[in-house]
Amino acid sequence: MGKPILYGMEISTVVRSVLMVAKAIDLDIEYREIDLFAGDHLKEEYLKMNPQHTIPTLDDNGEYLWESHAIAPYLVEKYAKDDSLFPKNDIRKRARINQRLHFDNGVLYGLCIRGIVMPVYTQNKSTISPETIDDVNKAYVHMEKFLEKDLYLVGDSLTIADLACGASISALFEFVPADPAKYPKLLAWFERIKALPYYKEANEKGNIAYIKMVRDLMAKGKQ
Template sequence: MPKPILYGIYVSPPVRSVLLVAKAIGLDLEFREVNLGSGENKTPEYLEKNPQHTVPTLDDNGNIICDSHAIVTYLIGKYATDDSLYPKDLYKRALVDQRLHFDSGVLFVRLRAIIRQVLYQNNPNIPQEKLDDLSEAYGFLDTFLTKSQYLSGPSMTIADLCCIATTSSAQGLVAVDSKKYPNLSAWMKRMESLPYYEEINGKHAKQLIAFVNGKIAELKK
């Protein structure tokens, strides 16, 4: 059986979240980089797979799935050897799902709003309101972590892997204050201690941060 193919770019937080989950379950993916700058994501071939022309996109032997959270839950259901990362218990799963929705509907949306302004609108003057929105999201994460070491309970789930991909990128624009967000800061260190974290997520988050901040500096000249 051929390897599942993942289309994306390494600097994308949603793409990295899929790669983190795949690594956590020992799944070997074939990675095909999509050059967004040259418009590879808007070619007829790619649009046939993903009309929204976003990354990531998964092709599992002809089964096409878009959206990082849809992809990771699919991969868990098909390839994971147990349900530890995405529990079958309805209540535990609901908590994981809520954190996933928080990632896609709050955390990543607020990060993307800043990145789009800089990279696509060529506007380096980020309104304080957008920065405050990210800080507010940090506060929510810190609250989620008040009673447990991970976002939805005592052990790591796909919610943690998805949210760390976003948070590790966001911190380059709004720093995570360890005094203001002690639970969040401790959780980030916990996630960073994963043996595969730096190779799959850490170094690419740093690349994204450097690129965005470099663009801001260039536009302000």
């Protein structure tokens, strides 16, 4: 059996969350960069794998899967040496992890990140709207609450929910800094995510490039 192949762009938060999962379970994957700006995702070969033409897409020996929040549980269930990142038999904990994954997809990524970057990409906007800043702060309030009693988003050990939300938060904190007086638990949790041994390679590098790209576009929008 060959290595699973992951197609993505390192600037993408949802791609980086899967890269962190692969590192966390010590899975040897082949990573192939797709250039959305050059339209690689709209080419026939890519559409055959993923008709929805999104990144990330996983090619696991001819079995294709897209949607980072589906890829992460799949990789853990199929390849991890233990199930700590997504427990097999603890139904309650799995449900809570799924809830946080949906929160990441719907709120952090879908509402907040897209709310910041889509107006920059499609309307040459140079600022973040007050409505989006409000959405992001509301998301921080929710996360502060999720972390009220726990060190991680579900309990006191790392799960795939932390890696998904961690990638999103790494970008959101750059655009909408979190007030330490209001969000001490959220900030402390993110320090724990940043301390993961694979964080720099799998997330920080791509995040720096992402923030620079969006800021450069915002600066152009001002001209």
